[in-house]
Amino acid sequence: MSQQPGPQHEPVMLARMTELLSPALAEPDSVYLDCTLGLGGHAEAVLRANPGARLIGIDRDADALAFAADRLAPFGDRVRLVQAVYDELADVLAEAGTPRVQAICMDLGLSSLQIDTADRGFAYAVDAPLDMRMDARDPRTAADILNTYSEADLARLLRAYGEEPAARPLARAIVAARASEPFDTSARLVDLVGAVAGRPGRGRRTGHPAKRTFQALRIEVNGELDALARALPAAVDALAEPAAGRPGGRLAVLAYHSLEDRMVKRVFRAGATADAPRHLPVPASELRPRLRLLTRGAEQPAEDETAGNPRAASARLRAVEKLQEVAA
Numbered sequence: 001m002s003q004q005p006g007p008q009h010e011p012v013m014l015a016r017m018t019e020l021l022s023p024a025l026a027e028p029d030s031v032y033l034d035c036t037l038g039l040g041g042h043a044e045a046v047l048r049a050n051p052g053a054r055l056i057g058i059d060r061d062a063d064a065l066a067f068a069a070d071r072l073a074p075f076g077d078r079v080r081l082v083q084a085v086y087d088e089l090a091d092v093l094a095e096a097g098t099p100r101v102q103a104i105c106m107d108l109g110l111s112s113l114q115i116d117t118a119d120r121g122f123a124y125a126v127d128a129p130l131d132m133r134m135d136a137r138d139p140r141t142a143a144d145i146l147n148t149y150s151e152a153d154l155a156r157l158l159r160a161y162g163e164e165p166a167a168r169p170l171a172r173a174i175v176a177a178r179a180s181e182p183f184d185t186s187a188r189l190v191d192l193v194g195a196v197a198g199r200p201g202r203g204r205r206t207g208h209p210a211k212r213t214f215q216a217l218r219i220e221v222n223g224e225l226d227a228l229a230r231a232l233p234a235a236v237d238a239l240a241e242p243a244a245g246r247p248g249g250r251l252a253v254l255a256y257h258s259l260e261d262r263m264v265k266r267v268f269r270a271g272a273t274a275d276a277p278r279h280l281p282v283p284a285s286e287l288r289p290r291l292r293l294l295t296r297g298a299e300q301p302a303e304d305e306t307a308g309n310p311r312a313a314s315a316r317l318r319a320v321e322k323l324q325e326v327a328a
């Protein structure tokens with residue numbers, strides 16, 4: 001089933017993701033929500049490992065959904081796919097008649113289909129239109145942002161979302177360059193970033209000088225951090241409570257940069273902490289948190305995985321299990 005022709009995306013930490021989610025999906029009629037279906041690599045493995053489970057697969061990218069639909073067709077009516085942003089997951093589940101689910105996967109970021117399709121504009125290695133929309137119906141492209149944001153707003157987003165040490169001089173250079181000609185394709189931006197931010201003394205950096213700028217633009221175009229901030233608590237809410245011999249629902253998240261991983265860590269830690277109001281006389285023995293951490297810190301891929309798939313190198317995996325609906 002997995003030897004599909006066409007675009008490929010190597011699912012990251014596939015065995016570990018499957019191992020973390022499967023104990024919650026052992027019973028018949030379990031529901032697995034994949035919030036970032038992509039090309040369906042994780043979904044296929046989880047469905048195969050859990051023959052009683054059904055999948056609800058979400059992606060905001062219509063191309064990804066079309067490929068995943070082909071790949072997952074052999075699973076027939078065990079699969080239901082929906083084009084949506086993952087912060088709409090409560091609505092998607094309500095529509096499907098399953099407000100609570102046994103397992104949720106979030107594999108954040110981009111698929112190889114998006115990175116390797118030059119005219120989507122995500123890659124800095126090829127000259128392509130500065131688009132970067134995951135959903136082609138969205139109105140605003142990366143070029144729109146570069147050509148219309150004020151210098152202060154450009155500096156803010158380069159600093160906040162790209163953690164770019166040269167955010168201010170770079171924003172100034174972008175505003176000066178667009179005055180002579182608006183930005184439309186990536187090569188001119190890559191050259192500009194190299195000239196301004198690639199200079200020695202512009203902070204410690206690893207990788208291509210344009211990596212941070214492209215990350216910042218992509219996050220802004222797709223509202224990625226805002227969507228994640230809304231989706232994480234919604235996903236925790238959607239996990240089923242333990243019941244009649246079934247363990248609680250499990251949520252596993254793969255993040256690829258520190259801004260996302262920090263958000264995941266914060267939400268998981270808060271849920272795993274019993275937090276009783278101080279003025280209430282609750283004995284410590286009765287305090288139980290809402291979540292249990294399944295991973296110790298963030299797990300990372302093994303070296304043999306990153307050797308074969310360098311895109312996995314920045315992955316950080318965290319997972320939790322629901323203990324009860326709300327902290328006692």
Ligand SMILES: C[S@@+](CC[C@H](N)C(=O)[O-])C[C@H]1O[C@@H](n2cnc3c(N)ncnc32)[C@H](O)[C@@H]1O
Nearest residue numbers: 011036038039040041042060061085086107110
């Ligand atoms: C890393 S890929 C997932 C790959 C997938 N796990 C696999 O094995 O094929 C991430 C996917 O999430 C989608 N995505 C990113 N942010 C999203 C969001 N806010 N809502 C819905 N889908 C999103 C992207 O379009 C992309 O297809």
